[in-house]
Amino acid sequence: MIKSQLQGAVAVVTIDRPQRRNALGSDLMAQLGAALAEAEHNKDVRSIVLTGAPPAFCAGSDLKELAGLSIAEMCHHEAVTAAFARAIGYRAKPVIAAVEGYALGGGFILAASCDIVVSASNARWHLPEAPNGWLPPWGLTALIARVGPVRARRLTWGAKPIDAVEAERIGLVDDLAEPGAALSHAMDVANHLTTVPPEAIASTKRFFEPFIMADAERLDEVASREFALNCESPSSKKTFERFTVKS
Numbered sequence: 001m002i003k004s005q006l007q008g009a010v011a012v013v014t015i016d017r018p019q020r021r022n023a024l025g026s027d028l029m030a031q032l033g034a035a036l037a038e039a040e041h042n043k044d045v046r047s048i049v050l051t052g053a054p055p056a057f058c059a060g061s062d063l064k065e066l067a068g069l070s071i072a073e074m075c076h077h078e079a080v081t082a083a084f085a086r087a088i089g090y091r092a093k094p095v096i097a098a099v100e101g102y103a104l105g106g107g108f109i110l111a112a113s114c115d116i117v118v119s120a121s122n123a124r125w126h127l128p129e130a131p132n133g134w135l136p137p138w139g140l141t142a143l144i145a146r147v148g149p150v151r152a153r154r155l156t157w158g159a160k161p162i163d164a165v166e167a168e169r170i171g172l173v174d175d176l177a178e179p180g181a182a183l184s185h186a187m188d189v190a191n192h193l194t195t196v197p198p199e200a201i202a203s204t205k206r207f208f209e210p211f212i213m214a215d216a217e218r219l220d221e222v223a224s225r226e227f228a229l230n231c232e233s234p235s236s237k238k239t240f241e242r243f244t245v246k247s
Contacts, residue, residue, distance in 0.1 A: 021059035060105025082138030098186035109139035126161035133236030137227035
């Protein structure tokens with residue numbers, strides 16, 4: 001489900017679960033965490049590109065899996081994902097997201113948690129959690145760092161998707177690429193960063209960490225509690241019923 005390939009000094013980590021739209025299930029998150037940790041500790045790696053197998057970057061949490069869990073188990077699964085996303089901000093090496101197709105829900109927040117976001121100009125970005133009945137349970141600090149609290153709140157309400165052109169205008173996306181060229185553009189960015197001394201890259205991340213990460217861990221805990229409460233609502237239960245595997 002996760003492919004990792006070293007191209008020069010760049011580790012390309014690919015979420016490869018197209019049959020589930022690259023959804024973030026428990027096994028996938030364990031593999032993804034291991035892949036980024038390996039890249040972080042590999043002295044030959046200077047930067048990391050995170051992407052998804054066609055047709056998209058990531059559709060977010062695997063609701064088919066979550067629908068079969070208790071609320072406590074759902075919160076644990078989301079907490080593991082939250083810790084992974086936060087770790088990107090604390091890593092010494094830069095992580096560049098390459099987004100094609102769409103970034104939805106947790107996929108949206110995962111991309112936003114990366115140090116640099118490259119998106120195909122026709123990619124679709126959307127947070128559908130609130131319309132489904134719940135607050136996104138992690139990662140909203142990363143969104144606030146990119147677009148500010150007022151715009152982040154409106155995006156979290158998830159009334160409608162936005163395209164990557166609008167995402168770039170509001171600061172959610174850093175670089176736009178032609179459709180189909182997000183990965184190659186991200187590789188250009190990653191290769192450029194490999195020419196900067198790694199000590200300076202790491203020092204820069206550490207300096208800006210308090211401004212970007214802020215109170216991320218505590219706020220993820222707050223969001224998780226709200227998520228748990230929301231999961232008891234009729235609208236949330238109706239959503240999960242649609243994904244429950246019928247016997």
